[in-house]
Amino acid sequence: MAHTTVEHAADAAAFIQNQERTRWHDQALWFVRAKRDKAARAVPEWEQLRALAGQIKRHTLAHLADYLLQFEEQALRHGAQVHWARNADEHNQIVLEILQRHLVRKVVKSKSMLTEECHLNPYLERHGIEVVDTDLGERIMQLRQEPPSHIVLPAIHIKKEEVGQTFHTHLGTQADATDPNYLAEAARGHLREKFMAAAAGITGVNFAVAETGGVVVCTNEGNADIGVALPPLHIASVGIEKLIPRWADLAIFTRLLARNATGQPVTAYTSHFHGPIPGGELHLVLVDNGRTTLRAHDVFRESLCCIRCGACLNTCPVYRRSGGHSYHATIPGPIGSVLNAAHDPRTYYSLPYACSLCGSCADVCPVKIPLDQQLLYLRGTIAGAKHLPLAKRLLMKLTSFVMQRTWLYTFAGRLARWWLPKLPRFLVYNRLNAWGKQREIPAFPKKSFRELYQNRQRHGQ
Amino acid sequence: MRIGLFIPCYIDQLYPDVGMATAELLEKLGVEVEFPVEQTCCGQPMANTGCQPETRPLAFKFLKIFRDFPYVVCPSGSCVAMVRYHYREHLSGQPGFEELVGKTFELCEFLVDVLKVKPLAGSFPYQVGIHQSCHGLRGLRLASSSEVVGPSFSKMRYLLEALEGITFSQLDRPDECCGFGGTFSINEEAVSSQMGLDRLADHERVGTQVLTAPDMSCLMHLSGLMRRRGTRLPVMHIAQILAGRAVSAAY
Amino acid sequence: MDSKHDILNTLRRDPVPDTGLPALDGPWLTFEQPLDQFREVLAAVGGQSLVAAHEGDLPHALAQLPSFRAAQRVWSLVPPVASVGRDWTTVTDPHELEVLDYCVAPGALGVAENAAVWIAHPTVPHRAALFLAQHLVLVVPGRSLVHTMHEAYARIPPGQTSFGLFISGPSKTADIEQALVIGAHGPRSLTVVLTGTDFPASRFSP
Known part of the structure; x- marks a missing residue:
């Protein structure tokens, strides 16, 4: 099967092709x-x-097992229930089982890239x-x-208009x-x-703070807060890379996150959960799923430092002119290209090449992930595993042979x-010449x- | 002072005057320039495609050619970044490699950091747009990048700013990529061209009269887009301006 | 093997170099006039601020707001301000709070750099009131203002309340063509009343 x-x-x-939309998007x-x-x-x-944010994240990754255990211990002390999921399936089963136990038929969900990654919505809908x-x-x-x-x-x-x-x-x-005000009011x-x-x-x-066993959720709309303030049951999906060691570390990350994401000084709501709502339950599902x-x-360890601010998408000149859907991945843009191609280089072989190696993503990253270098490294993995089209590989072999x-x-x-300028235009500019298209x-x-230089040397200055 | 002149393959074949201007400029500043004719390509197209086995022999070839020069100078930030950052996986531990990394310089940084020249005298009465070629900018830090919070600087601008009559374009997006990106310009032809057209539109909007850069490859891409459309903003490598070339020498 | 031990064993099996956990020493940003900074940022994020020299002045200060004067259902958790509409302390199901026009709640501290106000759960019996009310008023002692989040987290006892949050401005969204809309799901307005006359390093400028 292909x-x-x-x-x-x-x-x-x-x-x-849609120039107006591309310009707007950009x-x-x-x-x-x-x-x-x-x-x-x-x-x-x-x-x-x-620099501090990057150091904190890298240190946490080095001691992740210890910090996860500390987090679990503290969270249990606050009355939260902690679950561990090796992969998306386990995560989805755990969430479903909790919901079924409480006879829940209707759930509200705030933004979570992890539940997108696990395809939780269609799973729950099927049940x-x-x-x-x-x-x-x-x-x-x-x-x-x-x-x-x-x-x-x-x-x-x-x-x-489409909204x-x-x-x-x-x-x-x-x-x-x-009118955005009218439409947002209707959604409200x-x-x-x-x-x-x-x-x-x-x-x-x-x-997720190891020291206190608490989790922090940041939103502007307040949707996460309303969603878990009314019903007695709160389930939070936590990628294991979300851990930070200390309560005081939150200052570093809350100062960086919204400023880097949208230019706001902080998100409108920064909510800290240590245990369930009175009379309710808080379930924390710790998820590995490839982490x-x-x-x-x-090399790829660095990508786990990501705090999902989205700044590398905003700054990427390729993302801005190609739209998120062209990446066919839950997380698009530079960080998405790294995560997806590292996970499945065959399917996502083209994403590391959707990059001019300008490096803006690395300079804008709040935890200093060298994203452009990661993409370059991935090209080596992809070419080495022969996921590149044959014509491209042969061209590189030929160039190297000549050079x-x-x-x-x-x-x-x-x-x-000597030769090319003499050729008729249609032989130079054709379907095969991507350079010459525009x-x-x-x-x-x-x-x-x-030749000029050697001539000059021969005939004196 | 003796240097080995490292001329990127596409400059050798397509933009010989950029190489000549570089040599003349260095000689005028009292540098003894030598061009080792064995050199071809640093291997960047292969490396950036991920073809490491095809890159490796070119890294070795480069080391052999340039090992014995006290300095290696090149009018391309991108090719210098290749030597400085990407040869390590091939040449780590090879005799002379660490020294090579330390003594290979892009032209502007060689002038500013090694020769410590003052801004050059001369006349260039135009509004110049400095295109911040990305590998020079964020790889070699030839100038401050717009993402990083800190003091603003530009080695290119420093070298140019004493020229009589020169003014500089101020762009809303000071260092957006032009979209060349080596093989990216072929792999992602549509995005690459769109990036270039947007960059040119930015310069047209602010009235740039001459477009310059420390990397000719960006200018090759931008110039190619302009020539297809019949617009013509002169493009000059910064070495050409610094060597006193007239705008008639522009590409 | 269960998932927990499987994950932990995998993590332990693959040692990763550690560069150490850095100390968070600063120095951090400070403001000559934290009060002015707080008010300026609050206005920029869509909120508004009032000052009241004494707690007793609060009702008068809030009466400046037309929507407050007109409010039929107000739950005030700050004593000098009267609740309106019913005895909200008898609410057992937070869904009943959906009808609130106003919630007036005490804030523990304010942060000058980002206009965030910290509110901890025990001061608000049903936290839903903070999000469901059409308008929110937070009463913050002026002397509680700190410069940055570093000082704020240093002053908040970690993990002592099941819920605590920073609020900076009203609920907002820009998800439709990046057009800013105030009042996405939560309050349509946020008013912070700064009380007292002893603001840190700052002139009192009503």
Whole structure:
């Protein structure tokens, strides 16, 4: 059976076909990046915070088993229940079992990339449980039956007209409505009903503090807070890389997260849970799902430091011009390219090449993950495992063969410079010449540098 | 002072005047320039495609050619970054390798950090757009990048700023990638071209009269896009401006 | 083997180099006028601030807000301000709080760098009130203002309450074309009343 691979370049080209949308997408995300720059510059110790955040995360990874045990011990002391899941299936089974035990039919969920990664929604729906995503952007995507295209701004790829159409169909808003205030108000009313009817709330977690056994959730809408303040049952899915050692470390991360994500000084709500709501239950599901494998790898371990701020997506010139869906992954953009290609290099072979190696992602990263270098490293893995198309591999072999032989390089260069300008245009600019689709090739000089230089040496200065 | 001149293969074949300008500039500053003719390509296209076995012999070839020079100077941030950061996996432990890493410089950093030259005299009465080639910017830190909080600096601008009549373009996106990216320009042709067109539009909007960069590859890409569209903003490698070339020498 | 031990054993099997846990010494950002900074940031994140020299002035200060004057259902947890509509302390099911127009709650401390106010659970019997009310008022002693989150976390006893949170501005979203909409799910407005006259390192500027 043929293996389906993600072909980023083809999907990106299709996205760019809609020039107006591409420009909007690019500018909207650049605007977020510019706000981030302004917020970062307002903090004189910004670079120190980045360095500390990176050190804290790397240290935590080194002692992850100890910190997980400390976290569990403290969480139990507060009356939380702690579960461990090796993979997505175990995670989903644990969540389902808790919900079934409480006879829950309706759940509200706030944003959690981990539950997206585990495909929790369709799993619960198959078992007759209604799951409502309550983050506005995620709800829009859920109603449209599309995956989010950004980890912080899930609906960044669609226009208000499209939101209007979606809400008209599903929420009965006026046809052709486009006013964001009107549409958000309609969603507020719709989701209030869902909040009032839910028997359990599911959240993700931004940080899990080993010292205190608490989890911290950051939102702007307040949806996570409403979702777990009404029903007695709160289930929080926690990737094991979310651990940080100390309560005081929260200051470092809460100072970085929102500033780097959206340019806000902090999220509107930063909520700390140590134990269940009075009379209720708090379940913490600690999930591995490939994280221990990444941790064991000397290069990819770095990617587990990610705090999901989304800044590398906002700054990536390729992401901004290709849209999140072109990555066909729960997490798109530079960090998504690393995580997905590290996990499954065959399927995601094209993602590390969807990168001009500009390095902006690494400079914007709040925990200093060298994302561009990780993508470069992955290219080695992918080429080494022969996941690259044969033509590309052969071209590189040929180039290397020529470049190893100075005489051949010199000869080939002279031949090309003499020959190519004489060729009819259709032979140079055709389907096979990707460079020439929108670009002219350089005008060929008669003499190379080495010829000019050697002439000059021969004939004196 | 004697240096080995490292001229990237595409400059050798396509932009010989950039190499000549580099040699002349260095000689004018009293440097003894030697161009070892055995050199070809540093291997970056192969390395950036992930083809390490194809890169390896070129790394060895490079070390053999340049090992004995006190300094190696190159008018390309990208190719210097290749030697400085990506040869290690092939050449680690080879005699002369650590020294090679320490003595290989991009032209602007060689002028500013090693020769410690003052801003160059001359005249260049144009509004110049300095394109911040990414590997020079974020790899070699030839200038401060917009993401990092700290003092603002630019070795390119420092070298140019004393030229009579010169002014500099101020862009909303000071260091957005042009979209060349080596084989990226072929693999992701649509995105690459879009990035380049956007970068050119930024420069047109602010009235750039001459576009320069420490890497000719970015300019090759941008110039190729312009020539197809019949627009023509002169592009010059920074070595050409520093060597006193007129705008008529622009590509 | 169960999942817990499987995960822990895998983690123990693969040793990872440690570069140490850094000390968090700073120095951190400080402001000459923390009160002004707090108020400026609060306005920038969509909130508003009032000052009241004495707790007794609170009702008068809040009466400046037209929506507060018109409110039919107010739950005040700050004594000088009267609750309106019913005895909210008898609420047992938090769903009943959905009808609240206003919630007036005490904040333990304010953070100048980001206008965040810390609220701990025991001061608010049903935390749902903070999110369900159409409008929220937080009363914060001026002397509790700190410069940054570092000082804030240093002053909050870790893990002593089952729930505690920072609130910075009203509920908001920008998920529709990046247009900022205030009042996504939670309160449509946030008013922080700073009380007292002893603000740290700051002129009292009503």
